[in-house]
Amino acid sequence: MHIVVCIKQVPDSAQIRVHPVTNTIMRQGVPTIINPYDLFALEEALRWRDRLGGEVTVLTMGPPMAEDSLRKALGIGADRGVLLTDRFFAGSDTLATSFALAQAVRKIGETWGTPQLVFTGKQTIDGDTAQVGPGIARRLGLNQLTYVAAIQDLDEKAGTITVSRRAEGGVQELRTQLPALITMLEASNEVRRGSIADVLRAARAELITWNAQAAGITDMGNCGLRGSPTVVKRVFAPKAKAVKAVQVDVKDKDHDTIAEDLILKLYATQPALEDELLRMAAGY
Amino acid sequence: MSTAPLPSRAGMKKELPERFKAYKHVWVFVEYEHGQVHPVSLELLGEGRKLADQLGVELAGVLLGGDKAALQAAAVDVWEHGADLVYLCADPILEHYRNEPYTRVMTDLVNTYQPEIVLLGATVLGRDLAGSVATTLLTGLTADCTELAIDDERSLAATRPTFGGSLLCTIHTLNFRPQMATVRPRVMAMPPRQPGRGGRVVDHPAGLHEHDIITKVLRFVQDRDSNKAQLAYADIVVAGGLGLRSPENLQHVRALAAVLGGVWGGSRPLVQKGWMEADRQIGQTGKTIRPKLYIAAGISGAIQHRVGVEGADTIVAINTDRNAPIFDFAHLGVVADAIEMLPALTEAFRKRLSVNRLAG
Numbered sequence: 001m002h003i004v005v006c007i008k009q010v011p012d013s014a015q016i017r018v019h020p021v022t023n024t025i026m027r028q029g030v031p032t033i034i035n036p037y038d039l040f041a042l043e044e045a046l047r048w049r050d051r052l053g054g055e056v057t058v059l060t061m062g063p064p065m066a067e068d069s070l071r072k073a074l075g076i077g078a079d080r081g082v083l084l085t086d087r088f089f090a091g092s093d094t095l096a097t098s099f100a101l102a103q104a105v106r107k108i109g110e111t112w113g114t115p116q117l118v119f120t121g122k123q124t125i126d127g128d129t130a131q132v133g134p135g136i137a138r139r140l141g142l143n144q145l146t147y148v149a150a151i152q153d154l155d156e157k158a159g160t161i162t163v164s165r166r167a168e169g170g171v172q173e174l175r176t177q178l179p180a181l182i183t184m185l186e187a188s189n190e191v192r193r194g195s196i197a198d199v200l201r202a203a204r205a206e207l208i209t210w211n212a213q214a215a216g217i218t219d220m221g222n223c224g225l226r227g228s229p230t231v232v233k234r235v236f237a238p239k240a241k242a243v244k245a246v247q248v249d250v251k252d253k254d255h256d257t258i259a260e261d262l263i264l265k266l267y268a269t270q271p272a273l274e275d276e277l278l279r280m281a282a283g284y
Numbered sequence: 285m286s287t288a289p290l291p292s293r294a295g296m297k298k299e300l301p302e303r304f305k306a307y308k309h310v311w312v313f314v315e316y317e318h319g320q321v322h323p324v325s326l327e328l329l330g331e332g333r334k335l336a337d338q339l340g341v342e343l344a345g346v347l348l349g350g351d352k353a354a355l356q357a358a359a360v361d362v363w364e365h366g367a368d369l370v371y372l373c374a375d376p377i378l379e380h381y382r383n384e385p386y387t388r389v390m391t392d393l394v395n396t397y398q399p400e401i402v403l404l405g406a407t408v409l410g411r412d413l414a415g416s417v418a419t420t421l422l423t424g425l426t427a428d429c430t431e432l433a434i435d436d437e438r439s440l441a442a443t444r445p446t447f448g449g450s451l452l453c454t455i456h457t458l459n460f461r462p463q464m465a466t467v468r469p470r471v472m473a474m475p476p477r478q479p480g481r482g483g484r485v486v487d488h489p490a491g492l493h494e495h496d497i498i499t500k501v502l503r504f505v506q507d508r509d510s511n512k513a514q515l516a517y518a519d520i521v522v523a524g525g526l527g528l529r530s531p532e533n534l535q536h537v538r539a540l541a542a543v544l545g546g547v548w549g550g551s552r553p554l555v556q557k558g559w560m561e562a563d564r565q566i567g568q569t570g571k572t573i574r575p576k577l578y579i580a581a582g583i584s585g586a587i588q589h590r591v592g593v594e595g596a597d598t599i600v601a602i603n604t605d606r607n608a609p610i611f612d613f614a615h616l617g618v619v620a621d622a623i624e625m626l627p628a629l630t631e632a633f634r635k636r637l638s639v640n641r642l643a644g
C-alpha cells in the first residue's frame with residue numbers, strides 16, 4: 001500500500017521570543033522541528049506499511065530549508081521525501097495550502113501509485129488551525145477521518161478502514177472506504193527512533209524537489225497570496241493590563257501564614273467567593 | 285520554471301464580486317448532539333447577535349439532526365439566546381455527526397440562503413466540519429478567534445493568536461463569502477437567556493440517501509471521566525506548570541482542586557513532557573476557561589496560556605519568579621515555590637471549609 005504523510009516544518013514554539021521593545025517576533029536562531037503532531041501521523045503510516053508492505057512518501061511544502069524535516073522523516077523510516085517549494089506559494093493561507101498539497105498528492109499518485117491513505121497531524125503548533133487536513137480531503141475527494149486515536153482495522157482487499165476517533169464527549173467508531181485522509185491525534189502511538197541504517201540512508205538520500213509546475217499546478221491564481229481568501233491586516237502584541245497582581249507579602253513568613261493571608265485577600269477581593277467555595281466543598 | 289511576476293497584495297482591498305453582494309445575515313452553526321445543544325453555540329449566538337445588530341441584519345441558527353421534534357425544542361433555546369430564525373434540517377441521516385452529510389447540507393444551505401458570516405464552535409466537531417465547508421465553498425476561514433468585530437467596510441475582523449500564541453493578528457475575508465470563523469468554547473461570554481423570545485423556523489430538506497453516504501458510525505462510547513470534560517465549564521480551576529518540577533508534584537494541584545471542589549489542569553509544557561493528558565491542558569491550544577477562581581501554580585503565563593484564562597473572575601498566581609508574565613494579568617500574586625505553597629494552601633482551605641461546614 002502506498003501511503004502519503006503530509007508534514008510541516010515549524011519553529012520550535014517553546015523557543016520563540018518576542019522582542020520586548022518592538023513587539024516583533026525574534027526568529028533568528030529559533031530551531032525548527034517537524035510539527036510534533038505530524039510525528040504521530042508518520043509513525044502510524046510506517047506501522048501500516050510494515051504490516052502490509054508498500055511505501056511511505058513524506059510530503060512537505062515550505063522554503064528550501066524545509067528539506068531538513070524530510071531528511072528527519074526519512075531517518076525515522078519513510079521511503080521517499082517530496083519537497084514542494086516555489087515563491088508562488090508564499091503567503092498561502094489554509095485554503096491555498098490545501099490546494100497546493102492536494103495537487104502534489106495527485107502528482108505523487110501519478111508518479112508512484114495512487115495512495116490509499118493520506119495522513120496529517122491533527123494540527124500544526126504554529127498555525128493551530130486544523131484546517132489543512134480537511135481541506136486536502138475535500139479537494140481530493142478522500143473520506144475524512146479527523147482526530148483518529150486508533151486504526152482498528154484496515155482491510156486492503158475490501159478497501160475499508162475502521163477507526164476510533166475523538167468526538168465531543170466520547171469516542172466515535174467509524175468505518176469508511178479507502179482512499180481516506182486521516183488526521184492523527186497526539187499520543188496515539190509511540191514514535192520510533194530511526195534505525196542506524198535509516199539515518200545513514202536519510203543523510204545521503206536524494207530528495208525530490210518540485211516547484212508548482214513540476215507538481216502539475218497550472219493555475220497560479222489558486223496559490224499563495226492570490227489563492228488565499230483571507231488577508232492578515234494587522235499583527236500586534238496583546239495590550240498589557242494596566243494593573244498588575246496584588247502581591248501577598250511573603251517576607252519572613254512561613255507558608256502556612258502566607259496561605260492564610262492569601263485566602264483573606266482573596267475573600268476581600270471577591271466577597272461572594274467564600275460562600276461559593278463552601279457550597280462547592282460541600283458538594284452542592 | 286515559474287517566471288511570471290509575483291502577485292501583489294491585491295486581496296488587501298475590498299472589491300466584493302457581484303455574485304457575493306446578495307450575501308446577507310449572520311449564521312451560527314448550532315452543534316446539537318446526544319440531545320443537547322453545545323454551550324459554545326449559545327456563546328456564539330451572543331456574539332453573532334452583536335455582529336448582526338451592528339450590520340443591521342438577522343441572526344440565524346442552523347440546526348441539523350435526526351429527530352425533528354427534538355430539533356424544534358432546541359430551536360426555542362436558539363431563539364432565547366438571540367437568534368431571529370432557525371434553519372432546521374431533520375433527517376435520520378444526520379442523527380450522528382458525520383463529515384460528509386453535514387458538509388453537504390451546510391454547503392447546500394449556504395448556497396441557498398447566502399449568509400455573509402458563518403460562525404462555528406472550534407470543537408472537534410466544528411473543526412472537522414468548518415474546514416470541509418470552507419474548502420467546498422472556496423472561502424476564507426479563520427480558526428480559534430478570540431475577538432470578532434465589524435470593520436468600517438462592513439467586513440468581519442477576526443482576531444486570533446498567532447506564532448504559537450505570542451502575538452495576535454486580525455484576519456479579514458474581503459472578497460469571498462461567507463466569511464467563516466471558529467471560536468473555542470468559553471472564549472465568548474454566555475449571553476443571558478431571554479425566556480419567551482420567539483423566532484421563525486425555515487425547514488430545509490437534507491435531500492440525501494443513506495446509501496450515498498460512505499462513512500458509517502459503528503458506535504459511540506461516552507467518556508467516563510466527566511471531570512475532564514467539565515474543565516472548560518468549571519467554576520474553580522487549579523493548574524500546575526513546569527514550576528512543579530516533576531510529574532509527581534501534580535498531586536499537590538489535584539489535592540487543592542479536590543478541597544475546593546474544583547477541577548485540575550496544567551499548562552502546555554506538561555502535555556509536551558507527557559506529565560498529563562492533552563485534554564487537561566489549559567490555554568489557547570487546550571481548554572479556554574472562565575472560572576470564578578483560577579489558581580495557577582508554577583505557570584509563567586505565556587500569551588498562549590493567558591488568552592485561555594483571562595476570562596476568569598479572579599486569578600491567583602504562585603510563582604518563584606517575581607518577573608513572570610503571569611503576574612501581569614493575575615489579580616493576586618504570591619512569590620513562592622508552588623511545591624511548598626500548594627500543600628499549605630490546601631491545608632488552610634481545608635480547615636476553613638470544614639470548620640464552616642460543621643458550624644453551618
